[in-house]
Amino acid sequence: MDLAQRPPYETVDFKALGQRDDEFMVLWQNSSGRLDFQDPETTKAVSKTILKVDFGLQLEVPDDRLCPPIPNRWNYVAWLQGLIDSTSADYSNKYDPERKVIGLDIGTGASAIYAMLCLKSRPNWTMCATDTDKKSFDSAARNLAINNLMTRTKLLQATALTPLIPIFALGVDHLDFTICNPPFFTSQDEMASSLDGERKSRKPNATCTGAEVEMVCPGGDLGFVTSIVNESLVLRDKVQWYSSMFGKLDSAKAITRLLKRHGISNWAVGVIDTGGNTKRWVVAWSFGDLRPRNVSVVSYTYMLRNLIMRKKQVRANIILWEQSIARMENIANECLPFPTLYTVIFPDSFSPEMAKETLNTHLSSLDMKWAWDAETSTGIVEASQNVWSRAYRRAYERKKKQGAEHMEAEEGQKVELAVRIKVVDLARQMDVEWLRGTDQVLWESFCGAVHGKFKKSS
Numbered sequence: 275m276d277l278a279q280r281p282p283y284e285t286v287d288f289k290a291l292g293q294r295d296d297e298f299m300v301l302w303q304n305s306s307g308r309l310d311f312q313d314p315e316t317t318k319a320v321s322k323t324i325l326k327v328d329f330g331l332q333l334e335v336p337d338d339r340l341c342p343p344i345p346n347r348w349n350y351v352a353w354l355q356g357l358i359d360s361t362s363a364d365y366s367n368k369y370d371p372e373r374k375v376i377g378l379d380i381g382t383g384a385s386a387i388y389a390m391l392c393l394k395s396r397p398n399w400t401m402c403a404t405d406t407d408k409k410s411f412d413s414a415a416r417n418l419a420i421n422n423l424m425t426r427t428k429l430l431q432a433t434a435l436t437p438l439i440p441i442f443a444l445g446v447d448h449l450d451f452t453i454c455n456p457p458f459f460t461s462q463d464e465m466a467s468s469l470d471g472e473r474k475s476r477k478p479n480a481t482c483t484g485a486e487v488e489m490v491c492p493g494g495d496l497g498f499v500t501s502i503v504n505e506s507l508v509l510r511d512k513v514q515w516y517s518s519m520f521g522k523l524d525s526a527k528a529i530t531r532l533l534k535r536h537g538i539s540n541w542a543v544g545v546i547d548t549g550g551n552t553k554r555w556v557v558a559w560s561f562g563d564l565r566p567r568n569v570s571v572v573s574y575t576y577m578l579r580n581l582i583m584r585k586k587q588v589r590a591n592i593i594l595w596e597q598s599i600a601r602m603e604n605i606a607n608e609c610l611p612f613p614t615l616y617t618v619i620f621p622d623s624f625s626p627e628m629a630k631e632t633l634n635t636h637l638s639s640l641d642m643k644w645a646w647d648a649e650t651s652t653g654i655v656e657a658s659q660n661v662w663s664r665a666y667r668r669a670y671e672r673k674k675k676q677g678a679e680h681m682e683a684e685e686g687q688k689v690e691l692a693v694r695i696k697v698v699d700l701a702r703q704m705d706v707e708w709l710r711g712t713d714q715v716l717w718e719s720f721c722g723a724v725h726g727k728f729k730k731s732s
């Protein structure tokens with residue numbers, strides 16, 4: 275399997291895992307197919323085997339330090355990969371093996387798990403990693419060394435006084451992302467009662483071998499990530515994506531409210547669900563203007579309509595839904611970023627060919643960049659301002675008559691809005707995707723203007 279784009283785990287087939295690893299097969303058979311997830315040795319064996327079989331990685335962790343459940347950790351890495359890939363400056367929305375990416379694993383732990391998964395799956399990535407706990411730090415270094423990943427990693431042993439994002443101490447001038455699984459709990463009591471609850475469920479991942487130093491901090495996950503937010507307000511676009519996992523949905527929600535209070539409008543919320551009954555949440559935020567892909571509730575409704583009306587489209591629509599990065603289901607709308615996908619269904623009077631012609635004629639008449647690729651029925655718009663307003667268009671027409679090609683010099687102008695438009699012939703619809711920009715009003719105005727060309731009466 276191509277590790278660079280390995281999909282998230284939905285569940286783990288332990289029997290199949292045994293068929294790929296003799297040692298694990300013995301454990302599986304001895305347990306008569308009912309692995310005891312209360313036994314730390316079993317959870318360790320599961321993590322080690324998944325890492326070995328699926329990623330070609332070795333893992334050694336001290337008995338008194340956290341042994342990470344791999345599906346949970348990989349799903350966060352896969353989500354971040356989607357975030358990075360869908361916010362590249364060339365709008366490719368694809369994994370680019372040439373792109374050099376540098377990340378920071380905050381609190382890498384004894385396993386260095388995020389650093390190892392990132393480095394192993396993306397050969398052009400490099401990582402920085404920190405930890406305050408000496409025992410975890412030494413063990414992280416050992417894991418990176420036995421997997422030959424040390425040369426692509428900058429390890430820093432932090433102290434309580436070190437910033438969580440010690441960009442200067444690490445000697446790097448920017449980071450593409452930060453990744454973090456913070457201590458979740460505010461006290462040992464909270465940790466004990468939460469883990470008791472998980473044990474009672476008797477589901478995979480119920481055992482936690484984490485030491486207090488790994489699991490408890492002032493304010494728990496919310497306190498830890500609030501500190502990251504505060505540092506991000508100073509570092510701003512020195513990091514493209516700040517991110518963290520959360521043990522509590524309420525903490526993730528509180529962080530999205532905090533981001534909004536600080537005027538940060540570009541963020542993403544996801545859920546880490548590996549099929550057991552332990553869910554985690556991830557939030558990422560950016561001061562940059564590249565927007566990650568998501569699927570809006572509106573277009574999901576359209577999809578359902580298409581699903582019923584045009585059975586052929588079922589597959590394509592479901593794939594689109596699965597690709598959502600920035601918005602998850604079952605969370606209050608106020609915690610979600612503004613939708614970046616807008617769908618226009620063509621009225622019956624428009625064939626897809628007519629629609630493409632209407633689109634091309636209209637968009638090429640405006641004072642902005644419009645590049646159309648007929649082969650993929652996809653075009654990219656780059657505009658420096660609202661050039662589709664009636665007032666701007668009139669002024670532009672007047673200037674053109676006077677011989678000026680553009681109202682303002684095209685080169686060097688800041689792109690305030692970039693959009694991809696894809697005509698999907700079979701679905702008789704057009705997906706308009708917000709790629710770049712911070713002005714929600716400008717984006718909505720553009721969608722309204724394009725939609726206006728496809729009203730029934732047109």
Ligand SMILES: C[S@@+](CC[C@H](N)C(=O)[O-])C[C@H]1O[C@@H](n2cnc3c(N)ncnc32)[C@H](O)[C@@H]1O
Nearest residue numbers: 342381382383405406407410432455456457488
């Ligand atoms: C829940 S553990 C996560 C370990 C590993 N990343 C994982 O996902 O399994 C949290 C880690 O953060 C570390 N940590 C706590 N405070 C820190 C700080 N201020 N800076 C860096 N690491 C810290 C702890 O020592 C611990 O290893």
